[in-house]
Amino acid sequence: MSTTRPLRQHARHVLTRGAWPAAALLPLALAACGGSDGAGDAAAGPAWPPAHGAYAAACTRLAATARLENTMLSARYVAAGTRRPGGAATGDFLPGHCVVTGSINPRVGVDGKPYAIGFELSLPDDWNGRFLFLGGGGNDGILRDTSLSSSISGGTPSPLGQGFAVVSTDAGHSGTTASFGADPQARIDHAYNSYDRTAVTAKSLIAAHYGRKPEHSYFSGCSGGGRQGMMFSQRFPDYFDAITAGAPAMRVSSGATVAAMWNVSRFNAIAPRDESGARILSKAFSNADLNLVAEAVKSSCDAADGVADGMVNNTQACRFDPAVLQCSGAKAADCLSAEQVDALGQVFAGPRNSEGQALYAGQPWDPGLAAPGWRAWTLGSSPTATPDARYITLMADALANEFFTPPQPGFDPLGFNFDTDPARMAAYSAMYDTYADDRLTAFRQHGGKLLLIHGMSDPIFSANDTVDYYERLAANHGGIASTQEFARAFLVPGMNHCSGGPATDNFDSIQAMVDWVEKGIAPDTIAARALPTQADHPNRTRPLCAYPRFARYKGSGSVEDAGSFVCSAE
Template sequence: MPTPSRHALATACAAAMLAACGGSDGDDAATAQQQCEALARTAVPATSLTAVYQADGAVTIQNYALPAHCLVEGKTNERTGVDGKAYAIGFRLRLPDQWNGRFLFMGGGGNDGSLGTTIGPNVGPIGGMKPALGEGYAIVSTDGGHTGGRGADFGSDPIARIDHAYNAFDKTAVNAKSLIAARYGRGPDHSYFSGCSGGGRQGMMFTQRFPAYFDGVIAHAPAMRVSSGATIAAMFNNLKLTQIAPVENGSPILSKALTDADLKLAAGKILERCDALDGVADGMVNHFQACNVDLAELQCTGAKTATCLSADQVGAMKALFDGPRNTAGTRLYAGQVMDPAIDQPGWRAWTLGSSTSATPNSAYNTLMADALRWEFFTPPDPDFAALDFDFDTDPLRMAATSSVYDTYADDKLTAYQARGGKLMFLHGMADPIFSAHDTVDYYQRLAANHGGIGAARAFSRLYAIPGENHCSGGRATDQFDALTAMVDWVEKGQAPDRLLAAASSTHPLFPNRTRPLCPYPQYAKYNGTGNVEDAASFTCTAP
């Protein structure tokens, strides 16, 4: 029997509408466009769809020319909320012509409210990485059930709260897989999730509520305790820093509570005590478990000068590293990790901001206080002032949302582990909002429920990222390909014993530096010889 021609295959695909040969090398642009546009007529429950074909190179995002693909956007469960506003679960799905059989759900972040680029994280060799869409992944993202970007006033609607907690992500995953099957004639061979911050929380949520959906989940800096712990810490840290801020025209100026020079003093003390604990002084603290610093060593003995910190400044910083407590002394959340990247812009943006007026612009005061007022308090309290947080009573107002939103409590993941799912945690040691101590605590609890860290590493691993602020930046090698490592783990059984990470070529402290990211509790130790800038000179070592 003769082999069908490419034209015959393409015609057959078009006639079958969205048959299994969709996305093959034999698809010409015209047929691919027809198949794409037909997706807008796909029956997806309670969902309206649009589908637009984007030819190879026709769209550029972040200086990357996207490959030929079908852009599908949808709205599920459109309705009017109790606040009179329009709501829907919005999603964006990119379906490449050259599909590799994999599905990737890109997590959101912050208060969600937008769809993002939906091109995936960078994958491939360090120095030559490109967005996952370019490697053939079908990729979806969602707005979490509301629009409006960083604003959290959607929290006045009870259904929007549930959508943002879990329902929007459930519906989007199901819809995306249905549309993938419609486009290619089959569902994905393997499904993955990757997200940071709120996206990390969403990934954890899938392993708990919907354990059958994904084969591998990457949870970077997960906001696992955001509505019951991290937001309390944000209010606590904000209060402590505001209390020591200089007063100008009758108002404290938060950004001046600690100058950049003050933060460099503290960072220098941390480096002095802890930098060389991994075998080399290189401006990073790899062996964070052994790092112990008393910032009181920097306290001025007299008037404040450029070479010391005031007693108030030392006290405030100690409070940040210790973590929030109520008046009874009960700890309400983990403190921050002592990492020298407290002198970096990413740390300042969250804690102090840059505003020189009486109106602070730190993320504690904008993003976190907004989420607290509208979503994390039940009922919402739109007029709540961040500095009025009561550490004895206000945490009780956060319990209801925490019960459906936070993901720190389930430390067994029995169903996810039983079906062979893999879970990868990553966390920056200098994260100023979600403490890496909290993720370490969760991982230790998870490991204890699975026979210890040695046994738990068969399905779950945690990688500390020295010097990284929230999700990226800092004194860090913060460029890495966790997705390919996860794919190799799931599909080839090759567990990631280390992740190769790099600093960018424009990093102000160590351009192009590479380091291994090691599975906890190991850390990257210098071998004693070799180029200090090269990951090959470091070995993942048990403490």
């Protein structure tokens, strides 16, 4: 993919904001914008590979000669055979590579704290011409290890090990809390600016290092990283040839966080009290209670895909009412109290205001709700009245410090007003959320490809919301068949948030992007496997099917084998 147009666009709007002087942009802009022929690209930087294999010297030289004003760079060379992906103790070693760490536009915020757009870029000696941007997640604030794969593609062998140049960013602040929301520029950086600046800088450094531009550019991320991918498809539609957006947080600052507050309030209201009268959120449902619900969901929906195998593949056919589990008398081990049934019904239906208006999509019923990942978000495991559910520790933090305008540090999530507080989130949503653009016209015209992937038992970003977005996208592009020419959606039965659960959650979505872009092979299916450590279905394989199709049992063969299933629309 050519970087010429994005770099020139970037230079124009950066100079308008006055963030980078022209002298700072010129060296890397020239390096990244070589001519259209091979000679022009070669002139952009040194010949590659370096003479006599002087890879370490080339790495040091890159950091020393980049000459970016308002940007600090450092580089270290990692020799082949000295480190494995993620620092693992076993497995294949990484090839030799240069790790460039940078801080763009270091400054002091209005809150008196230091800020910069941090990034890590790994450049392998034996580069395959591909560039991969790894998305972040949560409140960001850390640099993801660029020797690892994307959080939505755990089945991908290290892209760096395969020869990709790989970058990640901390999104413009340091630390995983949302306290950066006190600084207006940090909020802009987290919404979109840091990703733009990181992508442009990384491509420029790649061109300067290798003497040529990336031939193909890819993005892959989940959760907040999925939102970042959707942001690129809309704000910077010609930066990437393909984007994988897993569990895309498209309505995080206007919908999913509202749902998190709704869910907390409903579960907390029925939780037992400690000796002081305070509610213990984690005890609203025991693990045995959640297993009861999971088994009832399977009894109601599992066989709709042709076989009762513990997975609900035919998600669109699943209809479940938790009232079937309500005790006729006192709460017992084999039933739920009326209060528990009511809370589940309200949570899975989704949040509403006092007039009954839906504020976010409801959740699909799926057996994965009994998995640890679902509990970690919704209920937590704290044995005391101090909750540790991620709705509280992560989402309420982001709500109070970033999503509210102005921020309100110390906001009590149990005091959320579903009639008035959503309006306080609208201003930031306009800049941060990505659900409104359901056309992606420029991205499609550029030739971009989009993979949406979502776990059916994701407790924070509802798979129903992603399905709704895809249906709207299809309605604007002449239907599913036409839309599948550039965008496809894959639902993962049983999977919690980005991974985990009783699911075949190990797959290579990055290779699916590469095959689609470089070979023209659109992914009708993605081969998926359960990890051998999974308690429910170890080593089970399944095809993930492009929506609206699902994996249907053929009628014979092992239910543990993907070959016994076919993608079906009915």
